[in-house]
Amino acid sequence: MKKYIKNIEKVKYFFCAILLTLTFSCDDDLDPKNFGQPVVEDFYKTPEQAEQALVSAYSSMRELYGSNFWGTMGTDIIFGEIGTDDFIKGGRTATNNAPLLEKERYAFTTSNPIFEELWSVNYEGILFANLVLANVPNIEFDDDDDRQQEILAEASFLRALYYFDLVNSFGGVPLVERPLEISEFNQPRASKEDVYQLIERDLQFAIDNLPSRFNKDSDYLGRADKGAALGLMMRVLLYQNKNDQIRSFGDQLFALNYSLTSDYSTIFQPEGEWNSGSIFEINFVTDANVLGTGIPRRVNPNNNTGGGFVQAKEDLRNEYEANDPRLDATLFFSDRPYGTDWYVRKYAWEPFTNYPKPDIGGNSNSSNNVRLIRLSDVYLMYAEAVYDSDPATAIDYVNRVRRRARGTQPATVLPDLDPTLVGQPLLDAIYHERRVELAGEGFRFHDLVRTGRASTLLAPLGFIEGTHEVVPLPVQQVTLSKGVLIQNPNY
Structure with missing residues (x-):
């Protein structure tokens, strides 16, 4: 203490x-x-x-x-x-x-x-x-x-x-x-x-x-609101395997005005901050030491003034289905002397995202907002909670995530789940979706431990x-x- x-x-x-x-x-x-x-x-x-x-x-x-x-x-x-x-x-x-x-x-x-x-x-x-x-x-x-x-x-x-x-x-x-x-x-x-x-x-x-942030002015963004509390409660219950309690909190959250933003690739860009599917973010407004986040300067490649940490394994890259747009929105390749050379795009700065590279503050902290709770994560928590008791609903929420990721591409790209899926195959499909949808956001270790x-x-x-x-x-x-x-x- x-x-x-x-x-x-x-x-x-x-x-x-x-x-x-x-x-x-x-x-x-x-x-x-x-x-x-x-x-x-x-x-x-x-x-x-x-x-x-x-x-x-x-x-x-x-x-x-x-x-x-x-x-x-x-x-x-x-x-x-x-x-x-x-x-x-x-x-x-x-x-x-x-x-x-x-x-x-x-x-x-x-x-x-x-x-x-x-x-x-x-x-x-x-x-x-x-x-x-x-x-x-x-x-x-x-x-x-x-x-x-x-x-x-x-x-x-x-x-x-x-x-x-x-x-x-x-x-x-x-x-x-x-x-x-x-x-x-x-x-x-x-x-x-x-x-x-x-x-x-x-x-x-x-x-x-x-209150809900949707009932407040824009200057309220960054404060905890009802949606953030509901989303965090769902995660807290999921980590304790209290799946039977999650549905009621998800239903309350879905009654609010959240919706999946249409283009997955914009979520971790400046224009994606506090989008329609963002439930809670930590606001960072500048690249100054005190007011900026230190995450990007640790995960950007060494040749882009970053630390080069958190490089993706081939196993993760192979998890993505053919033509899944989320692979390119999540990871990028940059040839360096050590590692796999695959870096996390979600917290990168230019030229790998539209966030400007810091030029003040000495320690190169950045203006990227940190996304802590997203609607797609909530959808997948909800699907996992009800997969056994209500497989049709679980499939529906997984398909919402897949359709948004597919975007304007043909339905053969990230096709909807087989509507007859039940039991372990359905649960495995949910696990897969969490892994590729949320890669690089800090959930994988806890997901493996709790399951x-x-x-x-x-x-x-x-x-x-x-x-x-x-x-x-x-x-x-x-x-x-x-x-x-x-x-x-x-x-």
Whole structure:
């Protein structure tokens, strides 16, 4: 809990400074005589301050996918894809970037800096969300203003998102549901099931209290809304194999105004940001270090000022059916001295996409929005949930995804599924569709683990069932806990 401890002190004594880094100013709200003294007691007084505090809760998400080097390396889009049957580590040499090499070889060390940052940044976000949830209810809003509940619902969504990343990375982790006193900092691990229960409660509260982005102005884009909460709830349930509960949340989401954008190749282009099938994205508005994402500079080829990481295997390329337009929209070839030379187009910049190559900011962070939840993913989660009880509906939703991918090409390209498919053949067709539709977006490893296929497909790569479903807890956190945090088995 080191980062949690550090940041609760940061918030207590330097809350105004944190907000300043997020382009807000609270100078007019603070008495200068309080400089250098605790200021939380002087904050959370107005609706404007509630909004500012909420922005701080979003900032950890931006940090994880943007400005934090090892945190960005640890995202599912990079770390999660490496070591699967889809992607190798890549980079400049076989041994380039040892922390990522640990995933490719399933030879994890407890001192891997990726694990420390995943732990720290997510708990930082949880702290900021908890501060909102603990203090905003005490702020007086106008009687006819729904914004107070919306702020609490957004904070609940964010806390659920951060805990979902933690539980999928480490298994059971300490549950911190409120700002802690110093005497409470050292918390034991909760069970994986208890963490998921909190995530589900937070998401249900968000679903009940968030508006749809379709009922808001365009400046609302980037905030969690009802659709984002419903989509994340479906993913949370899918990862627990609670398929019988997914349908009701999917039905609620389908009642909103989402539709598959017609051209798959535009989804990960600038014009595809917040398209009709986009459910939740992380907004990045510039290539400056703080406001841009670090994903593209890690996955672009070395000769295009990138790190060259996450290169596609032949097995993934062969998974695509003949003439599937998604292959070219997902991957591209660039001849380099090391690797497979097949790179992820979805988070590339020019000349491989229409996103401009960064030219400011030093670290070359980019303006690409990160797509976290898409409608086609939701369709396929829904199909997987009902394939056994309602195969006709499952086939319908898979065919929607295939028809959009086919576009204007003849029906012989990505033809509709056989309407008589049932049982395992239908499930295999859904697995296939997830693999090619969502390649490079960070789902493959978790899909293999949750469906029990990792022990077979990843064993030749070093994956050991019962160990490598999660990574070890950071050694610093275990040491600081003085025995309270128990390391994952076999690490």
